[in-house]
Amino acid sequence: MICFRQPMATELNRSAAHTYCRSIAVLLLLWRNILIVRPEDIAVDDGVTSRKTPRDSSLRVAGDGEGSSFKVALFADLHFGENAWTDWGPQQDLNSVNVMSTVLDVERPGGDECSFKGTTRLELMRNEIMHSLLSYTGFGPRNLWPSVSNYVLTLVSPKRDPKSPLMFMYFLDSGGGSYPEVISSIQSEWFHNKSQEVNPDSSVPEIVFWHIPSKAYEKVAKKAVGKRTQCVGSMFQERVAAQEAEMGMMKLLKERPSVKAVFVGHNHGLDWCCPYEKMWLCYARHTGYGGYGNWARGARILEISDEPFSLKSWIRMENGTFHSEVVLAT
Numbered sequence: 001m002i003c004f005r006q007p008m009a010t011e012l013n014r015s016a017a018h019t020y021c022r023s024i025a026v027l028l029l030l031w032r033n034i035l036i037v038r039p040e041d042i043a044v045d046d047g048v049t050s051r052k053t054p055r056d057s058s059l060r061v062a063g064d065g066e067g068s069s070f071k072v073a074l075f076a077d078l079h080f081g082e083n084a085w086t087d088w089g090p091q092q093d094l095n096s097v098n099v100m101s102t103v104l105d106v107e108r109p110g111g112d113e114c115s116f117k118g119t120t121r122l123e124l125m126r127n128e129i130m131h132s133l134l135s136y137t138g139f140g141p142r143n144l145w146p147s148v149s150n151y152v153l154t155l156v157s158p159k160r161d162p163k164s165p166l167m168f169m170y171f172l173d174s175g176g177g178s179y180p181e182v183i184s185s186i187q188s189e190w191f192h193n194k195s196q197e198v199n200p201d202s203s204v205p206e207i208v209f210w211h212i213p214s215k216a217y218e219k220v221a222k223k224a225v226g227k228r229t230q231c232v233g234s235m236f237q238e239r240v241a242a243q244e245a246e247m248g249m250m251k252l253l254k255e256r257p258s259v260k261a262v263f264v265g266h267n268h269g270l271d272w273c274c275p276y277e278k279m280w281l282c283y284a285r286h287t288g289y290g291g292y293g294n295w296a297r298g299a300r301i302l303e304i305s306d307e308p309f310s311l312k313s314w315i316r317m318e319n320g321t322f323h324s325e326v327v328l329a330t
């Protein structure tokens with residue numbers, strides 16, 4: 001099992017949603033017939049930690065038969081470590097782990113190599129890079145800090161020319177807590193330059209992950225309430241708590257026909273996917289037992305298939321059921 005722990009801030013409760021955040025969302029890559037491929041480890045000294053860390057690595061869908069696919073599970077808003085000095089806090093952590101265990105059991109992961117630790121951004125990243133040998137998490141360029149964990153991963157298929165990847169997956173830090181709740185203009189510039197470098201003609205499908213929804217999600221939500229768009233989901237229980245400002249990222253995404261979907265968390269009462277321009281804007285499903293809200297817990301699953309290419313998604317619940325399946329790209 002390959003684990004990505006994207007350090008994304010989440011809210012303690014509704015009233016504190018914009019002022020105090022201290023937990024993480026987790027991306028777990030699962031697989032069915034998946035082979036992990038990466039170049040020789042390179043020693044990296046990024047000023048925070050130094051070890052042999054995979055860089056510019058690829059994830060590969062193994063096998064050449066029909067039905068081979070690559071899965072991603074989004075575990076959002078885990079809120080680990082809340083009220084650790086009481087009986088309540090640790091029990092919520094156990095409940096959250098049980099949700100993840102159920103989802104992983106049903107979605108058939110390849111092992112139990114992952115561990116979870118709620119902490120500050122830099123400590124989380126340092127622990128991730130130092131101790132999780134199968135992790136593909138990256139700090140990203142230092143000039144983007146205080147934003148951390150801005151990086152891109154490549155999914156390739158043995159059926160294709162190695163120079164023709166199956167998909168690019170971009171991960172960006174949308175702030176929160178003591179950081180501004182934005183994807184900054186310099187992050188947008190980084191995305192523009194990186195996407196032009198790896199996918200200059202937009203011929204390869206792309207998906208993007210961050211935690212706090214952009215203001216585009218507010219626009220989509222208004223249309224959803226008025227039933228003027230074709231959304232797929234089961235929870236429309238609260239307003240979108242969007243980033244503080246739009247600083248160019250959504251404009252770039254709208255201009256790239258290769259971008260198929262954006263995935264966020266942050267709002268515990270929303271789990272929909274809604275069409276926007278030529279892409280989809282999607283929420284993960286609230287996974288953790290900490291934080292606000294008593295809605296049933298679950299996780300969003302993505303499945304990327306090759307020949308023919310497709311990107312599908314659904315919600316897997318704590319009780320093992322699933323719903324809200326949607327085809328995001330073909």
